[in-house]
Amino acid sequence: MKHQERSQDEFVAARRAEWDELDGLVGTGEALHLKDGPSISRVAALYRSLCTDLMRSRAARYTPDLGGYLDALAGRTHATLYGAQPFHMPSLVALFTRDFPRALRANWRLFAVACALFLVPFAIGLLGALASDQLAMKVLPASMLEEMASAYSRGFASGRDPGTNTGMAGFYVYNNVGIAFRCFATGILFGVGSLFFLIYNGLYTGVVAGYVMSAGHGGNIWTFMCGHAPFELTAIVIAGGAGLQMGYSLVSTGGLTRTGSLRKAAPEITRQILGAGMMLLIAALIEGFWSPSSAPAPVKWAVSFVFTVLVTLYLALAGRGPDRRREVSSP
């Protein structure tokens, strides 16, 4: 095959024009679909011949800097040609109607653990704050608790003006979804972060509720919370459970490497956190507009009951039954 071998300079001289052309076409980093038809075909053709050049330059042992140049050009062209898959709507619908509840049910053990990690401190905080104000003030600053108590002393007779509602809804999105995301993300530290945030949020909620109750406004705070709690508290626990799953996959690897085990669990984890995010957005709307409204308490409790049943049915039943188009590759 000696006769095919060319010196590096000849090789570069012969091929340079095409490389420069390709460099010009992909160099701007412009998305491929913004280019016209002929240049898309041209990029593809040039890329194929570049791949050949790359292999030839390695076989002929041309200098490393030429290899580096061709590697980089091939890398950029590859990234341009195989652009990200478009985000499409049906997969989002399938996520919420099927994949999210399924992923949650598959992770039911850690979800149950997360529930316990939230509810037990919640009960402790609630009973402790009911028993003594001193105890409550050991957990949360007194000024904050008093502010809470006075905020719930007013009742909902007059409702709230729509501007404030919108303002608070924005706050709930920023604050609550942020809390849930942090509760989830810190689970990668072998579950420790999720553990902490679940206990902390449980204790916090319990102490606030207990303190407000002992101040004599128990009816107000429960009536306020009952509307959005089915979505909000469930979603925070789901996020915590997903975080625990992340940590658990690092500990119980099932024979894989830690990273491999984490990667294997990643799709289910992503589905759960997306589902929790959606539930928190719903919760923020309810908390902003419905919970502070002037609707009478019995109506709010009835609505809360309906929400609880709906959330339970959704998480327990959605996505059950045979799959019509199950992907072959998924295990």
Place this chain on the structure above:
Amino acid sequence: MKQRDAAREPVDTTTEIETPEHVRFRHHVAGPANRALAYLVDLAARGLFLAVFVFLAALGGLSVGESAKQASNGVLLLAFFLVEWGYYVLFETISSGRTPGKRVFGLRVVTEGGHPLRFGDSLLRNLLRAADFLPGAYAIGLLVMGRDPRFRRLGDLAAGTIVITEARHLVTGKLRLDPPPTAAELRGLPQRLPLSGEELDAVDLFLRRVGRLAPAREEELAEMVAPLFARRMGARYRSATRFLGLLHYRARESHEKKSG
């Protein structure tokens, strides 16, 4: 020679990708410094966006009056939320792994297989910023990156992504020996050098760094291999760097003669 490639990846900041065309090429993995700079640009971009947004909201509030104050606060917080958690996911998804900051520094997020990022990957790697950031200023993320051969932070490990640089390489000109080799110097070298392709590659990589190293260090590095090569071909030399330069010259000369 091929076996070495198959046995293990070189300990370099590169990662090998096999494409659907069954071509393997190497990506250069981006290091913490580049990524930190890109992060700062993104931080500035987010700040700028929010500043403009706050300014517009304030203008709107002034024209409408007190009644819109609370509502515009809510919209602002919503914008803060979207910018804090959604900025990276949005740009990495629509721009195939490149946020504006990464674009400035020629970085791109790809999956470990070198394929483009999907929405779920991007979401996971960016949600985990909350963990990488702890206890402040991405301390855990930097620690994890420092221990990983491909500089992956926790988010990258979970989502199976790497950040690569797409810096353009330029083919530098032919290496020139300065001053040009004399006939006397070349006479001492065999026509066919008993050097493998890899050894010549190493010599080539070394010679391209000559001039950027301190002369004493150049000589020190060259002295590591020059005696071995000299013994193999029964040659003598005075300066090791010069000797390697001559070897390189002879190798290219014979390469060109053979194929030219």
